Amino acid sequence: MGKSTAAAMARDLGVPVHDADAAARRLLAPGGEAVEAVLAAFPDVAAADGGIDRIRLGDRVFRDTAALRRLEAITHPLVRRAEAAFLARQARRRVPLVVLDIPLLYETGGERRCDAVLVVSAPAFLQRQRVLRRPGMTEVKFRGILGKQVPDAEKRRRTRWVLPTGLGKAVTRRALRRALADIKAIPNTAA
Numbered sequence: 722m723g724k725s726t727a728a729a730m731a732r733d734l735g736v737p738v739h740d741a742d743a744a745a746r747r748l749l750a751p752g753g754e755a756v757e758a759v760l761a762a763f764p765d766v767a768a769a770d771g772g773i774d775r776i777r778l779g780d781r782v783f784r785d786t787a788a789l790r791r792l793e794a795i796t797h798p799l800v801r802r803a804e805a806a807f808l809a810r811q812a813r814r815r816v817p818l819v820v821l822d823i824p825l826l827y828e829t830g831g832e833r834r835c836d837a838v839l840v841v842s843a844p845a846f847l848q849r850q851r852v853l854r855r856p857g858m859t860e861v862k863f864r865g866i867l868g869k870q871v872p873d874a875e876k877r878r879r880t881r882w883v884l885p886t887g888l889g890k891a892v893t894r895r896a897l898r899r900a901l902a903d904i905k906a907i908p909n910t911a912a
Contacts, residue, residue: 723841723843723851723884723886723887723893724822724824724841725740725742725822726886726890726893727839727841727884727886727893727897728740728820728822730890730893730894730897731820731897731901734897734898734901736818736819736820736901737807737811737816737819737820738819738820738821738822739803739804739807739808739819739820739821739822740822741800741804741821741822741823741824742822742824744799744800744803744804745796745800746775747803748796748799748800749772749773749775749778749796750772750773751768751770751771751772752771752772753772753773754799755773755795755796755799756771756772756773758795759773759778759792759795759796760773762791762792762795763778763781763782763788763791763792765777765781766778766781776856776857778792779857779862780857783862783865784865797829804821807819817905818901818904818905820839821834821835825869825870826838827871827875827876827879828869828870828871832879836904836907837880837881837882837904837907838879838880838882839880839882839883839884839897839900840873840876840877840879840880840882840883840884841883841884841886842873842876842877842883842884842885842886842887843885843886843887844887845873847886847887848873849863852866881900881903882896882900882903882904883896884896884897884900
């Protein structure tokens with residue numbers, strides 16, 4: 722949808738961003754905190770560099786709900802701990818506003834941890850093009866991912882702030898600036 726681009730724009734505007742995907746990648750990298758536990762659960766996903774082969778891991782859990790749950794039981798608490806540490810650091814610095822870049826926010830109930838939610842949205846054809854450019858992505862995987870997500874129209878319905886990412890970066894940046902200004906103005910949001 723353009724979530725990473727919107728998060729980068731927020732950083733450019735001086736808003737600290739916690740990227741849950743990046744935290745998960747660090748956990749699975751050589752020396753990462755989740756490597757040992759993931760290899761214990763999925764010994765066939767070791768990478769030559771000592772980390773986890775994320776493409777092989779994705780293939781392993783993609784069609785196996787029980788395997789996906791085992792992986793999430795390992796990684797999700799660690800990602801949440803990284804998020805909590807990020808929030809604590811920003812609170813100590815008295816930063817009034819942060820962004821949590823979280824995939825599957827609504828699907829996991831993560832919106833309850835947020836004062837406001839910005840939904841990043843792109844037309845379906847553009848989302849498909851972007852996703853299929855990722856390494857290891859296939860049409861079958863893409864359809865499986867969509868099947869596990871709250872539909873875009875529903876996400877858009879649940880928020881006041883939709884960041885369009887299919888109309889050019891200038892449009893997205895303007896929408897982001899407006900949304901951040903609105904959110905900063907909400908009483909008790911940025912305490």
